[in-house]
Amino acid sequence: MAGRHERARFTSSERAGLDVRRADQDRTLDAIHHLEAALGSAAPGREGSWLRDVLDALDLLDEAMNEEQRNAEAVDSLLSDIARTQPRLRTRVRGLRAQYRHVRDTIEQLRGELAGRPSEASADFADIRQRLAWLLTALRHQRGRESDLIYEAYYDAFNTDIEAENAR
């Protein structure tokens, strides 16, 4: 694979990598929206069912992130390709992967903590909402950074494809 300004179309393996990434991101986004809805539903007076919904949504997010991280770590993923072929972007790839791991560790830790509460009725919903809001903000931040990186890495191919789309 070529770097920036060396070639101006996606190869079939890059196109496949983009499709996998899009599917991963759609799945994760659905899970984020589920968790958001659970967090934003009424809590005081129904703490037990609120917490169960939050935990279910957190499980869903964990599965989606697990899949996304596994695909991003694969040798034929876009991130692996960028790290291999574009040394100047390697540090950013490493940063993104570290952030993936950090987010997954946080989810794992929160799940364990919430599931291990002695009584669901004792859930401190304001605290849980705040902590999960931070997690979701970190995830959104990561998505933006990843989009920027992939666009920068495949700049010429993106623009050629967009021009081709527009010409149709």
Next chain:
Amino acid sequence: MDDTIDATETDVARSEAVATNRTDRKRSLDALHQVEVSAATAGPGREIDWVSDVRGALGALEDALAVQAQNSAVSDSPLSDIEVEEPRLRNRVVQLRQRYADLRQRVGELRSQLDATAPLSLDVADVRRRLEALAGELRYQRAREADLIYEAYTVDLGAGD
């Protein structure tokens, strides 16, 4: 007998008001999601397209929040009803309305700033950060609204999200 009819009419009116509130919340949530999707697309290197998408999505969010505020201000809305019927919750209704109004204003200010800034001189990371803050505030207010309405009516607005 008359009391029963009155009670039924009140229940129907309340259900309709809650349904309107849910529709308004869904519209503003969809608009917020669109803002976030636009903000998370690649920015640096394609600032003109990026800012155009974000600005459009912010405009839709501003409109959705305006409709929500308008519907919430009418006398038979859940918040107006709580304000009248539940004096102990009145302060929370007043605060909630104020915070929603502040938020709408901040959305409008950010959109106006994007209108007035040349895309190529835009700091994408800074705009994303400000959008995150707005989104966090909107979610916080939505949750507080759901808590309040549940406390007053025992109806979970979030079930419609």
